[in-house]
Amino acid sequence: MSSPDSQTPAVNESNANDKPALKEREAKKRKLSGDESEMLASSSSNMSAFKEFKLIKVLREDDRHKLINLHGSLPLKKSDDDSGSGPVDSNSEESDAVVVLERKPFDPTSIEECIRQTKTKETLHNDIYSTFEIFSTPNKADMRATLIFPATEKHISKYSEHQPFIVNETPDLYRDVTLPCIEASKFSIQWVYNILDKTKEADRIVTEDSDPETGFVLIPDLKWDRQKMESLYLVAIVHKRGLRSLRDLTAEHLPLLKNVLQKGQAAIKEQFGVGSDKLRIYFHYQPSYYHLHIHFSHIRFDAPGTDVMRAHLLSDVIDNLSINPDFYKKKTLSYVVRDSDQLYEAYEDNGYFQ
Amino acid sequence: MSSPDSQTPAVNESNANDKPALKEREAKKRKLSGDESEMLASSSSNMSAFKEFKLIKVLREDDRHKLINLHGSLPLKKSDDDSGSGPVDSNSEESDAVVVLERKPFDPTSIEECIRQTKTKETLHNDIYSTFEIFSTPNKADMRATLIFPATEKHISKYSEHQPFIVNETPDLYRDVTLPCIEASKFSIQWVYNILDKTKEADRIVTEDSDPETGFVLIPDLKWDRQKMESLYLVAIVHKRGLRSLRDLTAEHLPLLKNVLQKGQAAIKEQFGVGSDKLRIYFHYQPSYYHLHIHFSHIRFDAPGTDVMRAHLLSDVIDNLSINPDFYKKKTLSYVVRDSDQLYEAYEDNGYFQ
Numbered sequence: 001m002s003s004p005d006s007q008t009p010a011v012n013e014s015n016a017n018d019k020p021a022l023k024e025r026e027a028k029k030r031k032l033s034g035d036e037s038e039m040l041a042s043s044s045s046n047m048s049a050f051k052e053f054k055l056i057k058v059l060r061e062d063d064r065h066k067l068i069n070l071h072g073s074l075p076l077k078k079s080d081d082d083s084g085s086g087p088v089d090s091n092s093e094e095s096d097a098v099v100v101l102e103r104k105p106f107d108p109t110s111i112e113e114c115i116r117q118t119k120t121k122e123t124l125h126n127d128i129y130s131t132f133e134i135f136s137t138p139n140k141a142d143m144r145a146t147l148i149f150p151a152t153e154k155h156i157s158k159y160s161e162h163q164p165f166i167v168n169e170t171p172d173l174y175r176d177v178t179l180p181c182i183e184a185s186k187f188s189i190q191w192v193y194n195i196l197d198k199t200k201e202a203d204r205i206v207t208e209d210s211d212p213e214t215g216f217v218l219i220p221d222l223k224w225d226r227q228k229m230e231s232l233y234l235v236a237i238v239h240k241r242g243l244r245s246l247r248d249l250t251a252e253h254l255p256l257l258k259n260v261l262q263k264g265q266a267a268i269k270e271q272f273g274v275g276s277d278k279l280r281i282y283f284h285y286q287p288s289y290y291h292l293h294i295h296f297s298h299i300r301f302d303a304p305g306t307d308v309m310r311a312h313l314l315s316d317v318i319d320n321l322s323i324n325p326d327f328y329k330k331k332t333l334s335y336v337v338r339d340s341d342q343l344y345e346a347y348e349d350n351g352y353f354q
Numbered sequence: 355m356s357s358p359d360s361q362t363p364a365v366n367e368s369n370a371n372d373k374p375a376l377k378e379r380e381a382k383k384r385k386l387s388g389d390e391s392e393m394l395a396s397s398s399s400n401m402s403a404f405k406e407f408k409l410i411k412v413l414r415e416d417d418r419h420k421l422i423n424l425h426g427s428l429p430l431k432k433s434d435d436d437s438g439s440g441p442v443d444s445n446s447e448e449s450d451a452v453v454v455l456e457r458k459p460f461d462p463t464s465i466e467e468c469i470r471q472t473k474t475k476e477t478l479h480n481d482i483y484s485t486f487e488i489f490s491t492p493n494k495a496d497m498r499a500t501l502i503f504p505a506t507e508k509h510i511s512k513y514s515e516h517q518p519f520i521v522n523e524t525p526d527l528y529r530d531v532t533l534p535c536i537e538a539s540k541f542s543i544q545w546v547y548n549i550l551d552k553t554k555e556a557d558r559i560v561t562e563d564s565d566p567e568t569g570f571v572l573i574p575d576l577k578w579d580r581q582k583m584e585s586l587y588l589v590a591i592v593h594k595r596g597l598r599s600l601r602d603l604t605a606e607h608l609p610l611l612k613n614v615l616q617k618g619q620a621a622i623k624e625q626f627g628v629g630s631d632k633l634r635i636y637f638h639y640q641p642s643y644y645h646l647h648i649h650f651s652h653i654r655f656d657a658p659g660t661d662v663m664r665a666h667l668l669s670d671v672i673d674n675l676s677i678n679p680d681f682y683k684k685k686t687l688s689y690v691v692r693d694s695d696q697l698y699e700a701y702e703d704n705g706y707f708q
Contacts, residue, residue, distance in 0.1 A: 049474045049486060055466040063459035064656050066420045070465065101469065101488075103457040103496075105417035111424065112409040115455065120403040121495065128502055132403060133495035134455075141475065141487035142457075142496070148482055164653050166631045168669065277520045277707065282662055299518050299663065299690055302418050308636055308665035309653065315522065315688055323684070324677060334669055336653055353631065 049147065050074075053097070060161040066103040069159040073097060074149055095150035098159050103143050110140060162338035166309070167347055169333045174247055181346035182244065182290055192291045195219065196239055206234060207267035214259040215239040218267055221295070223303070232274055232298040236260050243292035246285045246312055246333070251325030257318050260294055268296060282311040286335055286343065309336050403501065404428075407451070414515040420457040423513040427451060428503055449504035452513050457497050464494060516692035520663070521701055523687045528601055535700035536598065536644055546645045549573065550593055560588060561621035568613040569593040572621055575649070577657070586628055586652040590614050597646035600639045600666060600687070605679030611672050614648055622650060636665040640689055640697065663690050 052075050059069040073094040106114070119135040136142060148155050169178060194200035196217055209215035216236045220226055224233040238256060243249070249257070265276040280297050284305050287293065294314055297303040305311060320327040337344040347353065406429050413423040427448040460468070473489040490496060502509050523532060548554035550571055563569035570590045574580055578587040592610060597603070603611070619630040634651050638659050641647065648668055651657040659665060674681040691698040701707065 047474070048470060048472045049476065049484070050469045050472060053466065053469055058462045058465065061460065061462060064419060066457050066459055068460040068462070068465060070469075072466075099469070101460065101465075103420050103460075105420050106415065106422040106455065106457075108412045108415060108422070111412065111422060111455075112407065112426075115404045115407055115424075115453070115499075116402060118402045118404060118497070120401070120499070122403065128504060130403070130501045130503070132499045132501065134497035134499055135492050135495050136490075136497055138489050138492075140489075142490050143472070143488035145469075145474070145486045145488055147484045147486065149484070150482060164632070166633070166653060278518070279520070280661075280663055299520060306662055307634075307660050308662050308667055309634060309660075311662035313662055313688060315686065319686060323681075327677075330677070332669065332673060334667060 050099070050145075053099070054094075056096075059098070059156065059159050068101050070099040070101065071096065071151075071156050071159075072099065076150070096152070096156065097147060097149040098151040098155050099148075100146040100159060101143060102145070104141060107140065114138075114140075157340060160340075162340040164336045164338050165344065165347075165353060166334055167337055167343075167352065169335065171329060171331075173352075174333075177346050177350050177352070178286075178343065181343055185342055187289065189289055189291045192237060192289065192293075195237060206271055207263065209259065209263055210239065211259075212239050214256045216256075216260050216264075216294075218264055218296075221297075229272060229274055230298055230300040232268070232272060232296070233301060233303060234264075234268065234296045236264050236294045236296065238292045238294075241291070244290040245287050245292065246283050246317065247328055248292070249317065249321060249328050251321045254318065254321055257314060257321070261314055261318065264294070264296055274298060280306060280311075281314045282306070283314065283317065284310050285312055285333055286310075286337075309334060404453070404499075407453070408448075410450075413452070413510065413513050422455050424453045424455065425450065425505075425510050425513075426453060430504070450506075450510065451501060451503040452505040452509050453502075454500040454513060455497060456499070458495060461494065468492075468494075511694060514694075516694040518690045518692050519698065519701075519707060520688055521691055521697075521706065523689065525683060525685075527701075527706075528687075531700050531704050531706070532601075532640075532697065535697055539696055541643065543643055543645045546591060546643065546647075549591060560625060561617065563613065563617055564593065565613075566593050568610045570610075570614050570618075570648075572618055572650075575651075583626060583628055584652055584654040586622070586626060586650070587655060587657060588618075588622065588650045590618050590648045590650065592646045592648075595645070598644040599641050599646065600637050600671065601682055602646070603671065603675060603682050605675045608672065608675055611668060611675070615668055615672065618648070618650055628652060634660060634665075635668040636660070637668065637671065638664050639666055639687055640664075640691075663688060 053072050054074075055070060055072045057071045059071050061068050074097045075093055076095050114136065117137050117139075119137070120132040121134075122130055122132055124131040148159075167173075191200070195205075198205075201219065204219045206218045206220065208217045216238045218234055218236045221233040221235050224231055238260065240256065243253070261281065264281065265279060268274050268279065269276065278299055280295075280299050280303075282295050282297075283293075284295065295303075295305070295311075297306070317328075320331075324330070337347065407426050408428075409424060409426045411425045413425050415422050428451045429447055430449050468490065471491050471493075473491070474486040475488075476484055476486055478485040521527075545554070549559075552559075555573065558573045560572045560574065562571050570592045572588055572590045575587040575589050578585055592614065594610065597607070615635065618635065619633060622628050622633065623630065632653055634649075634653050634657075636649050636651075637647075638649065649657075649659070649665075651660065671682075674685075678684070691701065
């Protein structure tokens with residue numbers, strides 16, 4: 001792991017985590033999906049777009065997912081005929097670039113051929129067990145990359161490793177530090193109201209209960225393509241306004257929570273054939289936006305944000321409020337903030353981290 | 355994802371999850387680490403150990419971690435001089451093989467050279483964003499494999515995808531189904547007693563409090579190499595016997611739990627320089643063995659078993675028992691079982707899954 005010793009200026013984002021908010025992801029998705037077919041045409045497969053890449057810094061390594069984020073430079077005038085549309089700095093021949101490089105998953109349809117054509121070096125042999133280092137001879141692409149060029153400081157920061165810190169948020173810390181930070185950030189949730197009012201994305205709604213107190217809208221998360229049931233991911237957004245997160249819930253909201261649990265499970269069973277014994281149903285705390293919403297993801301999907309430091313099962317929340325009506329007004333909640341988060345700054349300013 | 359429609363016979367394991375029990379992992383590690391240097395000698399890097407591999411079935415795909423488990427066959431008499439020590443079936447020229455193939459993480463020291471030598475195919479270009487399919491020309495190994503050959507049905511099952519199911523375990527279900535299953539499995543925890551009694555692994559102990567009621571032994575988990583602090587992983591095993599899991603805890607155990615929390619954090623800070631704001635401290639439920647133990651892992655380590663469906667923060671457990679002394683005698687606990695688990699069979703026999 002590269003150590004994020006010298007951090008670039010923090011990105012001004014109000015969500016207390018590294019997952020972009022739904023709105024941002026949506027905007028990004030729309031931007032990237034515009035007329036892909038046309039863009040696919042002008043490609044060259046015999047040369048590297050990176051042959052003049054100079055590495056400046058490894059921003060982040062993710063060994064488990066075989067991914068690496070790089071900060072480097074590339075010449076502004078590319079050697080092929082590709083006319084970049086980004087801003088050009090006339091005083092320099094090179095500009096900053098961010099490259100996200102990821103190895104590809106194996107393709108089961110070509111795996112037999114792939115493994116037969118490798119070169120292998122046995123590293124261990126003990127009884128029936130052997131291990132090998134393998135050199136592939138790829139005739140299919142074995143990696144994929146995203147290039148951001150020219151890149152700004154903000155891009156570089158976004159793809160950098162940010163130092164994580166655990167906050168043990170007592171009710172007093174919530175009142176004195178977290179809540180003022182949420183209110184100060186004035187993070188717009190108009191896009192949520194657009195969904196609830198059906199002025200946007202009405203065609204994506206899977207089910208709705210329009211009751212203003214106990215109702216909700218269930219829509220697919222943008223991470224889910226609606227094809228693979230093993231990566232099923234939906235979000236229930238409650239109609240009731242003014243509930244920021246788990247922290248605002250008391251026993252008076254039990255009818256709302258039970259309604260979301262029951263009707264959400266039923267709709268997913270009916271429309272996608274996925275039963276409740278396959279559904280992980282949970283809140284995020286901190287959430288990425290402060291209008292109450294509940295995540296439904298397939299247990300075979302290793303979705304981001306399912307770690308015990310962030311996810312809270314809806315069934316546990318219902319149990320806890322049934323046992324103790326003010327549970328989330330009394331409970332210390334632990335979560336991770338990163339040094340690029342506004343919430344980190346708020347706690348840092350408060351002297352929370354020694 | 356390959357669908358595990360036709361399951362091979364279940365492996366007779368008592369742990370209700372896909373992580374091997376500590377003892378098994380230890381045994382495996384010891385077996386594999388025996389005189390590696392000697393074994394490294396007789397290797398050939400110009401041919402593939404898999405050139406005659408025939409694919410029978412893809413057992414499991416893990417796209418997120420770029421890993422695939424294969425069931426295939428290989429000739430029993432290998433073409434090089436490697437004399438296999440496994441059992442030979444004289445009626446057949448081939449035998450079953452299990453291959454675990456995994457792409458390697460990127461090596462930051464050679465990443466610049468690696469990326470410059472690739473061939474790229476642009477798949478999208480929009481403003482400053484581009485994406486590429488990449489063909490690498492590896493001059494370092496880009497994959498690694500584990501081969502089990504000849505493999506038995508048990509090996510094949512172990513590396514297959516097993517269907518997961520959520521159990522919502524009420525206190526009644528615990529008493530009627532889970533507890534009898536745990537007791538019937540007679541899973542030996544003698545190896546735990548060996549650690550506590552210091553007849554084994556005494557040299558690995560990081561800290562100990564020998565009090566029979568509130569004491570514990572803190573040792574590194576075998577997944578941690580004690581080198582990289584970002585993958586720090588230790589386990590506290592309590593001295594008190596007869597506590598199987600979270601389910602057995604009441605307010606009377608608060609002194610034990612608080613002692614583990616405080617002294618565990620202090621020892622890790624002192625010996626490894628990792629502060630409590632970097633430590634995820636939690637129980638597993640279900641655990642992989644039924645003697646009470648607590649996991650300490652670095653929050654930058656994406657350790658297995660940190661999902662909200664399995665991990666329970668020690669600080670939450672302390673809070674819950676402080677608020678309600680019998681919390682875990684009343685609480686419904688949700689977790690995942692797989693169709694290879696004894697616990698799955700126990701619930702299936704009970705008619706829990708429709």
